[in-house]
Amino acid sequence: MISAVIPTYARAPLSFVKGEGSWLIEADGSRYLDLGAGIAVTSLGHAHPRLVAALKDQAEQLWHTSNLYNIPNQEKLAEQLVAATFADTVFFTNSGAEAMECAIKMTRKHFSAKGEGERSEIIAFTESFHGRTLGTIAAAGAAKLVNGFGPRLEGFTHVPFGDLEAVAAAITPQTAGILLEPVQGEGGIVPAEDAFLQGLRSLCDEHGLLLIMDEIQCGMGRTGKLFAHEWAGISPDIMGVAKGIGGGFPLGACLATERAASGMVAGTHGSTYGGNPLACAVGSAVMDEIATPDFLAGVNRKAGAFRQKLEGLVAAHPQVFEAVRGAGLMIGLACKVPNMDVVRAGYDQHLLTIPGGQNVVRLLPALTISMDEIADAVARLDQAASAIEAKL
Ligand SMILES: *Cc1c(COP(=O)(O)O)cnc(C)c1O
Numbered sequence: 001m002i003s004a005v006i007p008t009y010a011r012a013p014l015s016f017v018k019g020e021g022s023w024l025i026e027a028d029g030s031r032y033l034d035l036g037a038g039i040a041v042t043s044l045g046h047a048h049p050r051l052v053a054a055l056k057d058q059a060e061q062l063w064h065t066s067n068l069y070n071i072p073n074q075e076k077l078a079e080q081l082v083a084a085t086f087a088d089t090v091f092f093t094n095s096g097a098e099a100m101e102c103a104i105k106m107t108r109k110h111f112s113a114k115g116e117g118e119r120s121e122i123i124a125f126t127e128s129f130h131g132r133t134l135g136t137i138a139a140a141g142a143a144k145l146v147n148g149f150g151p152r153l154e155g156f157t158h159v160p161f162g163d164l165e166a167v168a169a170a171i172t173p174q175t176a177g178i179l180l181e182p183v184q185g186e187g188g189i190v191p192a193e194d195a196f197l198q199g200l201r202s203l204c205d206e207h208g209l210l211l212i213m214d215e216i217q218c219g220m221g222r223t224g225k226l227f228a229h230e231w232a233g234i235s236p237d238i239m240g241v242a243k244g245i246g247g248g249f250p251l252g253a254c255l256a257t258e259r260a261a262s263g264m265v266a267g268t269h270g271s272t273y274g275g276n277p278l279a280c281a282v283g284s285a286v287m288d289e290i291a292t293p294d295f296l297a298g299v300n301r302k303a304g305a306f307r308q309k310l311e312g313l314v315a316a317h318p319q320v321f322e323a324v325r326g327a328g329l330m331i332g333l334a335c336k337v338p339n340m341d342v343v344r345a346g347y348d349q350h351l352l353t354i355p356g357g358q359n360v361v362r363l364l365p366a367l368t369i370s371m372d373e374i375a376d377a378v379a380r381l382d383q384a385a386s387a388i389e390a391k392l
Helices: 049-061 072-084 096-113 133-141 164-170 194-207 228-232 276-289 294-316 339-348 371-391
Strands: 016-020 024-026 030-036 090-091 121-125 156-159 175-180 210-214 238-241 252-256 322-329 330-337 354-356 360-363
Touching: 016 252, 024 210, 030 371, 049 276, 072 090, 072 133, 072 252, 072 276, 090 096, 096 133, 096 175, 096 210, 096 252, 121 133, 121 330, 156 164, 175 194, 194 210, 194 228, 276 294, 294 330, 294 371, 330 339, 339 360, 339 371
Parallel strands: 121 156, 121 175, 175 210, 210 238
Antiparallel strands: 016 024, 024 030, 090 252, 238 252, 322 330, 330 360, 354 360
């Protein structure tokens, strides 16, 4: 008999009832060190006092009004995002997939509003991930995402990630934009080279295309800059943000330049919940906390220490690990044994990690993780690796 909750997830036999910073706690009191942060969502840790206060305060004032009216909290968060990024304007959503749907629709609308409606195709990349809606599965293109779900949305071409010549060769008079994650997440923590991002920017400028970034996993301070593309010294025209922006409250956003958003006039797009007062109160508190030079310097400091310890871990367990890669606190451990073996051995050590593509184990800790917790995490990974070796 089917379970009351539809069985679309392969769940670990763990259930948490409470969170404190980088720790998750089961009903019997057992504590797990959380290096997954709900897939890069709880970037300020669990139950961060500032976020709890923002949510409680707003809960007593006003939850929801709809976008029929002005929403002061939404305007405030939009202004914070505009001030901190390349963007001039923001559309709010409840999730990452919706942020990317908005990015795709905006790209198409930009050209149709200019009378170039035939330009609707987007070049995207193999191993990418943009969400689970019909549009975003077509954007990513992988058979495991699209198979069985009927005709696939047209208008996406896929080329290998990092291959600038393949991108250039794929541009046609119908091309509207180029879409990528500056650091691929689900695909196995693969950062784009700076030169690749710079090359894409140049191609877009040369051919009048829009550069669309999906920073849903790598954004919001995760790589040590507020957004990962900043490392390459370039900016996109449109960017999807979600996960970390709500710190655990469902919230997403599609940021854009005024030029890219030129087709998005009243009536062209909408969302009932998107950017409601409750979500935006939390989002503003997250921005207040993360978008400061001090906070980001802390992320870079911790990332450096973590990386150094993980290089040691990989060297100490050459039968288990292949290499460590990533950017900031978005870390991938490439494995020689099946990655799920490492994830499960981690559970035995009360450590939570996340599998990713290319046989990688993802480490996406809260950005507030302490140096002591980093040392603790590496010690637990060391124990997990030793347990795997004992069985090889
Ligand atoms: C998680 C993720 C998404 C989808 O976000 P949802 O909130 O699950 O819809 C899209 N793109 C990237 C890069 C992601 O990591």
